[in-house]
Amino acid sequence: MEINTHKAEILLSAVSKAQYPQDDMPEIALAGRSNVGKSSFINTLLGRKNLARTSSKPGKTQQLNFYNIDDKLRFVDVPGYGYAKVSKTERAKWGKMIEEYLTSRENLRAVVSLVDMRHDPSADDVQMYEFLKYYEIPVIIVATKADKIPRGKWNKHEAAIKRKLDFEKSDRFIVFSSETRHGYDAAWEAILDYL
Ligand SMILES: Nc1nc2c(ncn2[C@@H]2O[C@H](COP(=O)(O)OP(=O)(O)OP(=O)(O)O)[C@@H](O)[C@H]2O)c(=O)[nH]1
Ligand SMILES: [Mg+2]
Numbered sequence: 001m002e003i004n005t006h007k008a009e010i011l012l013s014a015v016s017k018a019q020y021p022q023d024d025m026p027e028i029a030l031a032g033r034s035n036v037g038k039s040s041f042i043n044t045l046l047g048r049k050n051l052a053r054t055s056s057k058p059g060k061t062q063q064l065n066f067y068n069i070d071d072k073l074r075f076v077d078v079p080g081y082g083y084a085k086v087s088k089t090e091r092a093k094w095g096k097m098i099e100e101y102l103t104s105r106e107n108l109r110a111v112v113s114l115v116d117m118r119h120d121p122s123a124d125d126v127q128m129y130e131f132l133k134y135y136e137i138p139v140i141i142v143a144t145k146a147d148k149i150p151r152g153k154w155n156k157h158e159a160a161i162k163r164k165l166d167f168e169k170s171d172r173f174i175v176f177s178s179e180t181r182h183g184y185d186a187a188w189e190a191i192l193d194y195l
Pocket of ligand 1: 081
């Protein structure tokens with residue numbers, strides 16, 4: 001499939017099913033801890049500086065943001081989990097919103113699940129991976145912020161993440177950096193494979 005990655009725009013933001021776009025365009029969702037780099041990943045893949053809002057303040061993305069890419073696919077930026085300063089009520093609302101999208105959205109082709117390459121996956125990261133496995137949603141693990149680790153240590157970090165996740169060999173694992181754009185081609189290739 002030929003995609004003009006520069007032809008991208010935010011389509012809409014949604015908090016519930018009734019607000020999702022009503023068509024059958026394939027969607028790729030981005031999930032991960034708050035501040036892990038989901039919005040940066042989207043911007044990098046689209047060659048844009050700030051289409052998806054990024055912030056050093058975690059918890060910035062509060063809704064499901066749908067991005068239309070060349071009328072061929074959509075990215076869905078999902079609010080990050082594990083942000084401590086959110087109330088219990090907020091967290092429950094968040095959980096319901098994500099669950100509703102992930103378990104019922106027919107357009108969904110795969111989830112790009114981002115983890116911070118510098119650290120072992122958190123309990124939330126592991127839970128997300130298990131959740132996706134349980135619902136048989138194809139998953140692409142993207143280990144981001146690779147620029148913050150010396151190359152000589154990449155293999156060690158990758159192995160540690162895979163071990164902690166109980167990573168399935170048939171899934172894709174991509175080492176990524178929004179700073180250096182390392183992993184750009186591999187990420188697009190993995191995404192297009194699921195469309
Ligand atoms: N060095 C480095 N910094 C990154 C990378 N990706 C993201 N960041 C930085 O990490 C911070 C958070 O990035 P975002 O893309 O806003 O993270 P997010 O996952 O969308 O966060 P929420 O919307 O709060 O869930 C920003 O300061 C980014 O510049 C990366 O690959 N390398
Ligand atoms: Mg974000």
